Amino acid sequence: MLKDRILKVSISQAERKGFRFTMGELAKQLGMSTKTLYGYYPLKVELLNEMINLAIDELKMKEEILHDSALNLLEKLQKCLVLIPTDFQFAQLQYLEELQRYYPKQWETLDQFIHEQWTGIFSLIDEGIAANQIRPFNKEIFIEVYVGGLYRLEHASKNRNMISLQDTMQEMVNILMLGILKENVHEEK
Structure with a gap:
């Protein structure tokens, strides 16, 4: 279906150039007229x-x-926190600021979803607390740290040595879930 092809090429354009690609550039990439697009x-x-x-x-x-x-x-908790779209990956995250600046309504949709999709994760956390696998903590602060970390990855991506987005997300989640102290540090004191 042509509409699916347009969407796939658009995602590819966004991954390479950001959201400011033009419809003319997209039409050329698709081998069609702008009018058709x-x-x-x-x-x-x-x-x-x-x-x-x-x-x-x-x-x-x-x-x-x-x-x-x-x-x-x-x-389950770790997989949910690391999950990123396979085809889109938020246009490699480096373009989130661009989306926010030039397409605020689209940014708002994405940002709202990122902030509101925590119900299932909260259930897992509550289950983990009840089972004494997770210590009680302020979930609102956790969300802000997670989302803030996600959004800041664009700046970190400029300074990291070609680590993939998936690996970056995995490391961030590991730090959030496991901390930075070795397991036996508390016992040594």
């Missing part, structure tokens, strides 16, 4: 909305992880 997406923001909704749909896969009986509680 505008027939499918009369406004660029409609295309961006669909791209963001695709990323959000992929992130909703967390629901499947929450019900995976092959995983224990801590594995």
Whole structure:
């Protein structure tokens, strides 16, 4: 289907150039006229909305992880926190600031989802606290640290030695879940 192809090439453009690609550049990449492209997406923001909704749909896969009986509680929590869309990866995160600045409504949709999709994770955390696997902590601060860390990865990506986004997310989640102290440090004191 041509609309799917347009979306796939748009995601590729966003990954390479950010969200400020032009419809003319996209049409050229697709080998079609701009008029044909505008027939499918009369406004660029409609295309961006669909791209963001695709990323959000992929992130909703967390629901499947929450019900995976092959995983224990801590594995589920870690997988949910590390999950990023396979095709979109928020345009490599380095363009989030650009999305926020030039497409505020689309940014708001993405940001709202990132902040609100914590219900399942809170259930896992509460279950872990009840089972004495997780110590009680302020979940609101945890969310702010997680989301802030996610958004700051764009700056870190400029200074890191080509570590993948998936590896970066995994390391961030490891630090959030396990801390930085060795397990037996508390026992030594």
